[in-house]
Amino acid sequence: MTRLAVFGSIVTIVGALTFAGMPSSEAGDPCARKDFKTTLVKNACQQGGQKAAKDAMKAFMKDKKIKDCKQCHTQLAPTYELKADGFEQFKKAGGS
Ligand code: HEC
Numbered sequence: 760m761t762r763l764a765v766f767g768s769i770v771t772i773v774g775a776l777t778f779a780g781m782p783s784s785e786a787g788d789p790c791a792r793k794d795f796k797t798t799l800v801k802n803a804c805q806q807g808g809q810k811a812a813k814d815a816m817k818a819f820m821k822d823k824k825i826k827d828c829k830q831c832h833t834q835l836a837p838t839y840e841l842k843a844d845g846f847e848q849f850k851k852a853g854g855s
Contacts, residue, residue: 791838796846798855809836823852 787810795801803815816828828835831845840849 788837797849809839812839819852819854823854825852 762768787808790800790804790812791809794798795804798832799815799819800812807814812824820826829843830840832850833840833842
């Protein structure tokens with residue numbers, strides 16, 4: 760084998776591994792949070808990143824008849840900072 764061929768196969772292997780190691784790349788960005796207070800958002804983030812968390816949050820709001828994300832969040836993408844009482848409100852609304 761020539762050096763070039765060896766190099767070529769290494770690139771192929773590394774490429775395949777990288778690809779296999781990132782099954783969630785299709786699900787979009789991971790969540791900004793690394794520590795979760797809620798199982799709702801934790802599970803959603805683990806399964807489908809920020810997009811799934813957003814969908815879970817929307818479903819939660821609809822269910823609880825909350826109209827505005829800004830009721831709990833001071834800002835939305837990309838960090839979704841919470842208000843001081845954001846988690847409190849989430850709990851009160853019946854979230855877990
Ligand atoms: C009742 C309060 C409340 C409302 C309303 C709310 N959220 Fe949240 N949201 C939270 C809490 C609390 C967390 C943090 C969860 C945790 O720490 O486990 C959170 C986390 C998130 C996250 C995860 C962000 C990350 O990357 O870490 C996203 C995305 C999000 N909310 C989107 C939304 C969107 C979009 C809306 C409006 C459709 C919304 N939220 C409305 C309480 C709320």
